[in-house]
Amino acid sequence: MTQELLQYLFSGITNGAIYAVIAVGFSMLYSSTELINFAHGEFVMLGAMGLVTLWAGFGLPLPLAFFLTVFGVACVGFLFERTAIRTVRKPDHIVLIIITVGASIFLRGMGMLIWGKDAHSVPAFSDHPPVDLAGAKLLPQSIWIVLIALFCALMLHLFFRKTLTGKAMEATAINKKAAWLTGIPSEKMILLAFFFSTGMGAVAGIIIAPITMCSYDMGTMLGLKGFCAAMLGGLGSLWGSILGGLLLGIMESFGVGLFSSSLKDAIAFLLLLLILYVRPGGIIMAKDAKRF
Amino acid sequence: MAIKGVSLSVAEGELVSLIGANGSGKSTLLQAVCGLLPGWEGELAFKNDSLKGLHPPAIVQKGISLVPEGRLIFPPLSVLDNLKLGAYTRYRKKQHIEIAQDLEMVMTLFPVLKERTRQAAGTLSGGEQQMLAIGRALMAKPSLLLLDEPSMGLAPLLVDKILKTLVQLRENGITILLVEQNAQAALKIADRGYVLETGRVVLQGNSEDLLADDEVKRAYLGKDYGDFYDGRG
Numbered sequence: 191m192t193q194e195l196l197q198y199l200f201s202g203i204t205n206g207a208i209y210a211v212i213a214v215g216f217s218m219l220y221s222s223t224e225l226i227n228f229a230h231g232e233f234v235m236l237g238a239m240g241l242v243t244l245w246a247g248f249g250l251p252l253p254l255a256f257f258l259t260v261f262g263v264a265c266v267g268f269l270f271e272r273t274a275i276r277t278v279r280k281p282d283h284i285v286l287i288i289i290t291v292g293a294s295i296f297l298r299g300m301g302m303l304i305w306g307k308d309a310h311s312v313p314a315f316s317d318h319p320p321v322d323l324a325g326a327k328l329l330p331q332s333i334w335i336v337l338i339a340l341f342c343a344l345m346l347h348l349f350f351r352k353t354l355t356g357k358a359m360e361a362t363a364i365n366k367k368a369a370w371l372t373g374i375p376s377e378k379m380i381l382l383a384f385f386f387s388t389g390m391g392a393v394a395g396i397i398i399a400p401i402t403m404c405s406y407d408m409g410t411m412l413g414l415k416g417f418c419a420a421m422l423g424g425l426g427s428l429w430g431s432i433l434g435g436l437l438l439g440i441m442e443s444f445g446v447g448l449f450s451s452s453l454k455d456a457i458a459f460l461l462l463l464l465i466l467y468v469r470p471g472g473i474i475m476a477k478d479a480k481r482f
Numbered sequence: 483m484a485i486k487g488v489s490l491s492v493a494e495g496e497l498v499s500l501i502g503a504n505g506s507g508k509s510t511l512l513q514a515v516c517g518l519l520p521g522w523e524g525e526l527a528f529k530n531d532s533l534k535g536l537h538p539p540a541i542v543q544k545g546i547s548l549v550p551e552g553r554l555i556f557p558p559l560s561v562l563d564n565l566k567l568g569a570y571t572r573y574r575k576k577q578h579i580e581i582a583q584d585l586e587m588v589m590t591l592f593p594v595l596k597e598r599t600r601q602a603a604g605t606l607s608g609g610e611q612q613m614l615a616i617g618r619a620l621m622a623k624p625s626l627l628l629l630d631e632p633s634m635g636l637a638p639l640l641v642d643k644i645l646k647t648l649v650q651l652r653e654n655g656i657t658i659l660l661v662e663q664n665a666q667a668a669l670k671i672a673d674r675g676y677v678l679e680t681g682r683v684v685l686q687g688n689s690e691d692l693l694a695d696d697e698v699k700r701a702y703l704g705k706d707y708g709d710f711y712d713g714r715g
Contacts, residue, residue, distance in 0.1 A: 354566065354567075354570065354573055357559065357563050357566070357567060358570055360558075360559065361556045361559065361567050364556045364557070364558060364559070365554055365556065367518075367550075368550065368554035368555070368556065369556075369567075370518075370537070370538045370539065371518075371538050371542070371548050371550055371554070372542070372567055372568055372570060372619075373538070373539045373542035373547075373568075373570050373622055374539065374567065374570045375537075375539045
């Protein structure tokens with residue numbers, strides 16, 4: 191029994207780390223623009239598909255394929271802001287959010303045209319044998335996922351704490367007008383937030399690619415899970431999002447293991463409803479905590 | 483537009499006060515100078531350059547900084563970060579040594595900020611926040627400093643302190659345009675003043691003249707008609 195529970199925990203942490211990376215993307219964009227990007231899941235899909243093409247397809251070395259994919263997807267995010275978000279004449283929140291829904295449909299359609307309807311797969315990042323831990327098996331890809339997620343979180347943390355650009359981004363998130371008057375080019379900061387947020391989406395897509403089937407429509411559910419995770423942990427807070435992601439992953443995995451696998455997707459949304467009733471700001475509320 | 487036919491000038495090294503009641507258009511005027519009103523039709527000239535159509539960051543780079551109404555500091559960030567962000571455009575120009583000197587200058591001007599560099603700006607008192615807002619604006623090394631109601635919500639003692647600082651800044655060569663509802667205090671330290679009413683300049687002149695002006699006394703210095711008619715029979 192213990193080894194079963196441990197196995198659930200491992201798989202929960204693996205999924206949770208992915209949700210966490212997706213949630214961080216949501217949170218980051220929300221804290222700078224107060225916008226929920228419902229196309230975020232599609233950027234996760236683009237990340238996975240980019241890796242499929244560059245690594246498995248063109249045979250580029252993994253680190254290069256990783257970097258190019260993240261950079262490419264972030265550029266798509268950049269273009270998305272420039273063409274679809276910036277150009278809106280009356281940027282009401284509801285209009286912008288509907289635009290992101292439209293963009294999600296558009297990107298999914300483009301994904302289908304480019305990569306077809308078939309599912310693709312890539313091998314794990316390294317072919318070490320699974321590690322035996324108290325009878326449970328820990329896949330090397332899980333270790334990769336957790337390490338990469340932690341690394342990204344740490345990098346973002348340092349970026350926002352230590353660099354002037356990071357602080358300027360935070361200042362823009364806190365009060366756009368004040369930042370503008372201080373001389374911070376707030377449009378550039380928002381553009382940067384889109385760039386980073388979609389780049390994080392791509393990272394999530396890349397690390398999940400080896401443990402799932404990649405297809406043009408994989409992003410929708412992942413995006414929603416990431417959104418739930420961000421809400422759970424506290425939209426707008428970096429460590430809150432990571433906590434929310436891990437919590438969601440672990441609860442999902444235990445729900446599936448102990449009760450029924452048909453519960454998997456329901457758990458995320460039950461948790462979302464619960465948190466909205468009990469603590470709408472999330473576990474770590476952005477207002478209490480520093481945003482990033 | 484809340485303002486029509488207003489013409490106003492500030493010479494180099496001057497401290498000019500702009501006074502007027504709520505809704506007289508004082509803040510609108512400042513917003514226009516800072517580039518917050520893109521549809522502004524009036525002329526805006528600074529050191530022989532037009533400011534028309536420029537965004538706030540570009541105007542800050544030209545040497546005009548605003549201490550906005552309500553301070554608008556960044557509460558979760560530390561005092562030091564708030565000040566550093568004030569110099570954002572200068573960091574981009576790699577003026578690190580000058581910035582460090584100016585940081586020192588602001589800390590000497592407001593010693594209380596030095597004691598609290600690591601503290602989140604939101605935990606400061608109202609007066610300290612106002613000092614921080616002024617310090618942040620100074621970090622951009624402005625030649626013209628605009629202040630929108632710096633005395634708002636502060637105890638008289640603090641108002642005094644802030645206004646004294648402004649006099650000191652003017653002596654250091656910074657040109658200042660002060661917008662205030664607290665007319666008496668603002669005129670006392672100013673060289674010249676303008677009185678704005680419903681979007682028009684109704685009075686202008688040396689601040690001593692304005693302070694002595696009956697109309698100003700009646701409308702802005704809190705003295706009513708009774709004071710004037712006493713003894714006139």
